[in-house]
Amino acid sequence: MKLMNITRIFKVLGLAAISASLLVGCRAEEQGRVMIYQPGVYLGKKDVHLSSAQVRTLRQRSSFQGDSVYRKVGGGAK
Numbered sequence: 111m112k113l114m115n116i117t118r119i120f121k122v123l124g125l126a127a128i129s130a131s132l133l134v135g136c137r138a139e140e141q142g143r144v145m146i147y148q149p150g151v152y153l154g155k156k157d158v159h160l161s162s163a164q165v166r167t168l169r170q171r172s173s174f175q176g177d178s179v180y181r182k183v184g185g186g187a188k
Contacts (some may be wrong), residue, residue: 144153160168
């Protein structure tokens, strides 16, 4: 009788562990993502328009990402 109770406890704990791992795998950021792809068709979210200030900031940041030999601005080897 005692062995049956221990076996039942292990079964319940195992089922709870499997259920918990399956529920953790359903993260919110993975819900609603594209699962079926179509060649040549973009199925993602629509792009948002950037303000002129955001574009200016991005251009300024990208100017620092030149190659290691020549940089228009910032410190780089010549």
